[in-house]
Amino acid sequence: MKSRIPLVLLACGSFNPITNMHMRLFELARDHLHQTGRYRVIEGIISPVNNNYGKKGLVSARHRIAMAQLALETSDWIRVDPWESEQEKWTETVKVLRHHYNESLRWLQFRKELVRNNWPTERTTEDFLSSLDPVSPELKLLCGADILKTFSTPNLWKEEHIKEIVEKFGLVCISRAGSDPVQYISESELLTQFQHNIHLVTEQIQNEISATHIRHALCKGLSVKYLIPDSVISYIKHYNIYTEESEGKNKGDLTSAYESTQHNDKHTK
Ligand SMILES: O=P(O)(O)OP(=O)(O)OP(=O)(O)OC[C@H]1O[C@@H](n2cnc3c(O)ncnc32)[C@H](O)[C@@H]1O
Ligand SMILES: NC(=O)c1ccc[n+]([C@@H]2O[C@H](COP(=O)(O)O)[C@@H](O)[C@H]2O)c1
Ligand SMILES: [Mg+2]
Numbered sequence: 454m455k456s457r458i459p460l461v462l463l464a465c466g467s468f469n470p471i472t473n474m475h476m477r478l479f480e481l482a483r484d485h486l487h488q489t490g491r492y493r494v495i496e497g498i499i500s501p502v503n504n505n506y507g508k509k510g511l512v513s514a515r516h517r518i519a520m521a522q523l524a525l526e527t528s529d530w531i532r533v534d535p536w537e538s539e540q541e542k543w544t545e546t547v548k549v550l551r552h553h554y555n556e557s558l559r560w561l562q563f564r565k566e567l568v569r570n571n572w573p574t575e576r577t578t579e580d581f582l583s584s585l586d587p588v589s590p591e592l593k594l595l596c597g598a599d600i601l602k603t604f605s606t607p608n609l610w611k612e613e614h615i616k617e618i619v620e621k622f623g624l625v626c627i628s629r630a631g632s633d634p635v636q637y638i639s640e641s642e643l644l645t646q647f648q649h650n651i652h653l654v655t656e657q658i659q660n661e662i663s664a665t666h667i668r669h670a671l672c673k674g675l676s677v678k679y680l681i682p683d684s685v686i687s688y689i690k691h692y693n694i695y696t697e698e699s700e701g702k703n704k705g706d707l708t709s710a711y712e713s714t715q716h717n718d719k720h721t722k
Contacts, residue, residue, distance in 0.1 A: 457493040459590040460486060462625065463553055465537070465546050466596075467664065468501045469511055470689065471521045472681050474662040475499070479531050482595050482625045485654040495590060497531035498553060503543045510668055510700045514538035516692060523684040546594065547614040550622050554592045561589055593623040593652075598632035605641060612643070619647035628655045671695040 462482055468475060479497040486492040501517040502508070514535070521533035537549050601624075604610050618624060626634050634653050638644040644651065662680055670677050672695055677686060689695060 458491060459495045459588055460492045461496045461498065461553070461557055461590050461592045462494060462595040463498045463500060463550060463592060464595040465500045465549055466502060467506070467508055467511055468499060468517050468521055469508075469664050470517065470667060470681060470685055470694075471499070471524045472662050472664055472667055473679075474660065475664075476524060476528065476531065477656070478595055478597065478627050479528075481627055481654050481656055482652075483530075485652060486625070489652075492591075494530070497528075497595075499525070499531065499533045500537045500549055500553075501533065501535075503538050503540055505543045507543070507703050509703050510665075510695075511703060512694055512699050516688075516694055520685045520688055523688055524682045526684065527682075545611070545614060547617050550592060550594060550618065554622070557590050557592060591623065593625050594618055595625045595627075597627050597629040598634040598637070599629050601626055601634050601637045601644070602632055604644070605637065616643055616647075619644060619650050623650040623652070625652045625654060628653070628659075630659060630661045668695045668700060672697055672700055 462479060464475070464478060466475070483494040483497070486494055499521050501514055501521060502511070504511065504514050518533055518535050518538060525531050525533060534553070536552060537544055604615050628634065638648050638651065667677050667681060671689060
């Protein structure tokens with residue numbers, strides 16, 4: 454395992470709320486990447502989208518992050534990162550990838566400094582030194598197949614961003630009911646060109662868990678037990694998060710966040 458490329462998986466999305474399937478995406482991706490014999494997955498990061506994303510029914514990032522933290526208490530390798538949600542506005546996904554990539558390089562630099570300065574002397578055992586991986590980790594975007602479909606939605610993703618995602622970073626895409634990733638790739642010249650950097654993973658135990666279904670069930674007072682962790686159910690009940698009122702939030706027009714970014718870009722050039 455040591456000679457393999459260290460790899461970090463980043464999943465972007467609403468996580469409104471986090472579901473068991475969101476966490477399974479990481480387990481499926483890690484198994485698949487390990488089976489290639491080339492990678493060693495070292496970390497998983499969940500990045501809940503900014504409040505300004507403008508998606509229908511999107512509740513505050515404060516709650517979405519707290520719920521993800523509770524859900525991830527049972528994982529020793531996946532964590533939630535608030536950076537994206539703390540920005541002033543919605544951040545395009547490629548910029549979130551760039552941020553986390555730079556962070557992983559900074560962390561690597563920091564660890565190299567530790568070794569160079571021979572710190573901590575008491576723990577500078579063979580074991581400790583060998584745990585300081587000198588190889589830069591790769592960072593890949595982890596998503597469900599529905600995201601691949603949105604790449605062809607007019608005005609939603611910039612062409613150069615899709616190119617950077619599939620060329621520089623790479624994609625791990627998990628199958629999802631109703632989505633045909635092989636078809637989306639064949640229909641896109643760009644995705645076809647970089648398909649060697651797109652890992653398609655099939656979930657054999659099919660299900661149709663979606664956060665929208667969970668929210669709708671909660672609004673109707675129906676049980677969501679065994680679809681999301683008990684700790685998250687308790688949190689939702691405690692703060693009465695998903696109600697008809699919360700479902701009515703925003704117009705659900707996803708291009709509005711994108712258009713405001715375009716507008717700002719024009720004015721900062
Ligand atoms: O209904 P919405 O609110 O859209 O919620 P969702 O379940 O699709 O969840 P997110 O949008 O927060 O998705 C975050 C990521 O998880 C993926 N994902 C969520 N549920 C999935 C499932 O059941 N199978 C495969 N991918 C899934 C999705 O494609 C995104 O890449
Ligand atoms: N141009 C872009 O970078 C772009 C466009 C649309 C959605 N996204 C991201 O994809 C994810 C989609 O999440 P939802 O499925 O919850 O809408 C979000 O993290 C969002 O920020 C990115
Ligand atoms: Mg979704």
